[in-house]
Amino acid sequence: MFFRNYPNIIVAMEVGSSKVAVAVSEQRADGSLVLLGVGEAKTSGVRKCEIVNFEYAKQSISHALKDAEEKTDVEISEVYLALSGAHIHSENVELTTAIHSEGNEILQEHLDDLDGMIRHQSLEPGYSFIHEIIRHYRLDDGSTVENPIGLSSRRLSAEYHLISGITTRLQTTIRCVKELGVNVKGFALGSLATAQAILTEAQKREGAIIVNCGAGATDWLAYEAGGVIETGVIAVGGEHLTNDLALGLKLPPLKAEDLKLRHGRVDAAPAGATETVVIPGDYSFEERIVPMESVQMILNARQEETLRIVLGKLSEKPFWPHFRGTVHFTGGASRIPGFLELASEIFPVPVALAMPLPFEGDQSRISRPDLATVTGLLRYAQIEDANTEPEGFGFGSLRKLFAAMRLFSF
Numbered sequence: 001m002f003f004r005n006y007p008n009i010i011v012a013m014e015v016g017s018s019k020v021a022v023a024v025s026e027q028r029a030d031g032s033l034v035l036l037g038v039g040e041a042k043t044s045g046v047r048k049c050e051i052v053n054f055e056y057a058k059q060s061i062s063h064a065l066k067d068a069e070e071k072t073d074v075e076i077s078e079v080y081l082a083l084s085g086a087h088i089h090s091e092n093v094e095l096t097t098a099i100h101s102e103g104n105e106i107l108q109e110h111l112d113d114l115d116g117m118i119r120h121q122s123l124e125p126g127y128s129f130i131h132e133i134i135r136h137y138r139l140d141d142g143s144t145v146e147n148p149i150g151l152s153s154r155r156l157s158a159e160y161h162l163i164s165g166i167t168t169r170l171q172t173t174i175r176c177v178k179e180l181g182v183n184v185k186g187f188a189l190g191s192l193a194t195a196q197a198i199l200t201e202a203q204k205r206e207g208a209i210i211v212n213c214g215a216g217a218t219d220w221l222a223y224e225a226g227g228v229i230e231t232g233v234i235a236v237g238g239e240h241l242t243n244d245l246a247l248g249l250k251l252p253p254l255k256a257e258d259l260k261l262r263h264g265r266v267d268a269a270p271a272g273a274t275e276t277v278v279i280p281g282d283y284s285f286e287e288r289i290v291p292m293e294s295v296q297m298i299l300n301a302r303q304e305e306t307l308r309i310v311l312g313k314l315s316e317k318p319f320w321p322h323f324r325g326t327v328h329f330t331g332g333a334s335r336i337p338g339f340l341e342l343a344s345e346i347f348p349v350p351v352a353l354a355m356p357l358p359f360e361g362d363q364s365r366i367s368r369p370d371l372a373t374v375t376g377l378l379r380y381a382q383i384e385d386a387n388t389e390p391e392g393f394g395f396g397s398l399r400k401l402f403a404a405m406r407l408f409s410f
Helices: 054-072 108-119 167-178 190-198 201-206 238-249 253-263 292-315 339-346 369-387
Strands: 009-015 019-027 033-042 078-083 089-098 127-138 155-166 183-189 208-213 218-224 227-234 276-279 288-291 326-330 351-353
Touching (some): 078 167, 078 190, 089 127, 127 167, 127 227, 155 167, 190 326, 201 208, 218 292, 253 292, 276 292, 292 339
Parallel strands (some): 208 326, 326 351
Antiparallel strands (some): 019 033, 208 218
16 A cells, blocks of 8 residues: 555656656556646756766655645655666576476466576676566467466477666665655666557557657667567667757757757758747847757757667667567657657658557646656556555566566665
8 A cells, every 4th residue: 555545546756867757646446547646846966867966866856756745635655666777788588498297288387487597597797687577488389378377388488578777776766765755666667667658459469669758868668479579778868959959059058958949840941941049148148049950950960860879779689670560759859840750761660659548637747748657657556556465565476567676675
């Protein structure tokens, strides 16, 4: 239970590079989730989705929590936390166990054997598991199944997608929340949470990629035949668009950010375009007039480079040559005018701006692309709550979605 007298409340938190978001929802008796409100606070002490100043970050989290409590009249004592950062690493692993039961029948103990084996996979020093996601099982005839129990096979293989991160960086984010007297009940990779707010099960089976274009980082997650086949992140995002404007046009960062938000575009300016933009002056800055062509050229160059980096990362993976699904873009940086047109020129597969799945509550919040991760995490948390073992803190049957929090102890 999260809150005193509020047994059906689920709270999700994302500590991003530009803001901290805290989403509060209520689960109804029919299983539907109603978004009660979202608390937000401008982030300080976080760069590229990683905490670089602990006290500043803690203050930002505190302000977002207070904002959420005031908007929803809910006392927040536990949250689910989205994790991200360029240190996140992933790989695909296949393990096999022999079946020696009568009639070569696959039993639950054989699945448990595979799970035990995956938990003992070696990692780079200093890294810890975030998720151990099972993609599917494979029988001795080569066929793949979602649930092999009761089937006959001489051996059983399982394909896992393993996601890990630097232990100390993960611990820092969790400790920053816990020091405010708020327990971290569970966590999930940000892109995995985002997918739950965007993709249907049918899209996951057909093959889909979700790319979240955030302020400090761009992360992605790919599905193939309903299973996660690839995850990745680069420490490049919307903040880099702002920085490039500031450097290219010799503007203060706040003026560059305002220019991006008000007039930014990433499509190419027409030849001979003469449109200009007035940048208002203030006590420390004299009014400037800049060509719109320069604004578009700077933003186009950075956004194209970012998208080509993502495409290059995906192109290196074995699944990419036969991928026929759609790349769905979300996140605040994906809503800059001209983004989809630019992405369609770069990616050789269909692209789309992600549309949120139905979610009861404040629709103005639900439809915001920069809140896709935190609202998607609410859906994940709902599944985890329904499957958590009654006693103790265990993810047990949901390890395929949430890695057991065995590595964090304070």
